[in-house]
Amino acid sequence: MSTKQIQIAQSLPPRLLRFFARYPPPQLTALAAASTPTQTSASASTPTPTPPATVPTTSPSDPNASITSPPPSPTTSQLPYHNPFLPKKNFTTGRWRGPIYGLRQQADLVKLASTHGVVDLLPWTIKKPGEKEKRRAEGGLQVKGTGVGQKVKGKLWERTLKGRLEKRREAMLGMPALIQEWKQKGHGRGWKKWPK
Secondary structure (H helix, E strand, O other): OOHHHHHHHHHOOHHHHHHHHHOOOHHHHHHHHHHOOOOOHHHHHOOOOOOOOOOOOOOOOOOOHHHHOOOOOHHHHHOOOOOOOOOEEEOOOOEEEOOOOOHHHHHHHHHHHHHHOOHHHOOOOOOOOOHHHHHHHHHOOOOOOOOOOOOOOOOHHHHOHHHHHHHHHHHHHOHHHHHHHHHHOOOOOOOOOOOO
């Protein structure tokens, strides 16, 4: 690590230091893996196949699967541990365990990390800056009628306003002919139409 990174780490508050000690960021674990001694040339010539990583998935009949699963992000898949900000399913019992850090604690950690400039080192959480705006852009407002191509129902006078204004405009356009007919019939004598 460079001296700048060491100075930043020393300036962090103890709460963040404890969090990063318990859940090291994937960027630091990648640096630690790169700094380990490399293999010898004899063992490097014969590559060993690595088994594909298996990710346990929930069944489509599980109603909570889409609610609690985070969006696919590169940092979540690279973590050597479960994200402490998300709930975890026990696949043997089928029960869910809540997140290790609640929403209030997540918000406190994100505020601390953002003041010290290390918010990118935290695992994914809904409390990270920009996540609310991202979800709002994806899902839109959660109010009926505000989506694309939808209309709010409104009151009766609001729903019929456009038709009434159009009818009024057409009546005003036909007013000179109506006045002429009124005058021809003797100013109301023999007038059977509306208006009286």
